[in-house]
Amino acid sequence: MTPHDGDIALNLIPGIGFARYTALLEYFGSAEEVFSASRSDLEQVPRLGRKLAEEIAAFNAAEALENELAAAGKGGVNIFTLSDPDYPAILRDLSDPPLCIYWRGHLPEDGLPLVAIVGSRRLSSYGARMTDAIASEAAAADFGVVSGLALGADTLAHEAAVKAGKPTFGVIGAGMMNFYPQENIELARRMIDSGGAVLSEFPLGFPIQRTNFPRRNRIVAALCRAVIVTEAGLKSGALITAKLAAELGREVFAVPGHADNAQAQGCHRLIKDGAGLIENFADVLEALGFGHAAEEPDLPGFGADELNFAAPPEEVAVMKVVRNRGEADLETLREATGFSTGELLSVLMTLELKSLVRRGPDQRYRPTRGQKGLAEQEDE
Secondary structure (H helix, E strand, O other): OOHHHHHHHHHOOOOOOHHHHHHHHHHHOOHHHHHHOOHHHHOOOOOOOHHHHHHHHHOOHHHHHHHHHHHHHHHOOEEEEOOOOOOOHHHHOOOOOOOEEEEEEOOOOOOOOEEEEEOOOOOOHHHHHHHHHHHHHHHHOOOEEEEOOOOOHHHHHHHHHHHOOOOEEEEOOOOHHHOOOHHHHHHHHHHHHOOOEEEEOOOOOOOOOOOHHHHHHHHHHHHOOEEEEOOOOOOOHHHHHHHHHHHOOOEEEEOOOOOOOHHHHHHHHHHHOOOEEOOOHHHHHHHHOOOOOOOOOOOOOEOOOOEOOOOOHHHHHHHHHHHHHOOEOHHHHHHHHOOOHHHHHHHHHHHHHOOOEEEOOOOOEEEOOOOOOHHHHHHO
16 A cells, blocks of 8 residues: 555545544554554554544455545546645645645646635625626736635636636535535536636545535635635634634735625624725735836826827727726726626726726726826816
């Protein structure tokens, strides 16, 4: 039995996490020796206990491993284990790293920045709109979007990235043969087709349990540079993800909501506790040090006196509308340019990064200083 196979076999036994896995290997030297040990020998391992010792001694590791590997191969599922040199380093650094990572699809490429977008399963229309907008902007800025494939905010975040044709990664709280929620199976397939992946630390047939989700959330938090909570109540699991992210030294951001909306109280609590208040993904980029805003932008492409048509035509088209009108919302821009929402969000993100437009809390885009509307310039 190789160390790789031994890790998978140990992970198949409920009750063996990183602490007991470490204790077993330190005591016996290898997983193969663990499964050769008697119950009485197993009971000598610190903190293992009689019941778990009996389960390990009675466990048919060879048969269980053969069945698990056969099912994984049939389902196109890959498995990393702690014994593998290419196990993700960002997870290995956790205090309780997963013994195994089951994954199907395409793992993030080296250098791809990841951001987690999470929130309530029951979003208000405002929360849904903000989740879709921020996830779309993150994808347009070439960030990989990570979430938990749950209903509500997770689903909208993954959907936005898929619509943009960008990779998104879902960490689920059950084994892949017990995929939950069933409603998102088709979404998971589209995520994989878009260059993303579905991941789980649980064996293929592991059942859905309430205690699985906090464990899932620590992986979501660990994978990312930052966690964004778009809308959440005080008891939302999204706050667990945010807490874990903060403990791991990740940035935490929250979207403010209406003061009388119970589904916004979790975000407000996070902001009071020090999370960054954001209105759009440009705020996240600025906080993370990706680009910066300038008071008086002096960038090629759009002079204050005339439009430079050497700039990309889609940017010119959008900037013309914003400058001529002084401000414009997405619907106005769609009608004036004929671009789709996804195309517009990508262009507007670029313009925001160039400090040529700013989006206000009313979701209307306005030229920055030095990019006034043409009517204003004519009056001066």
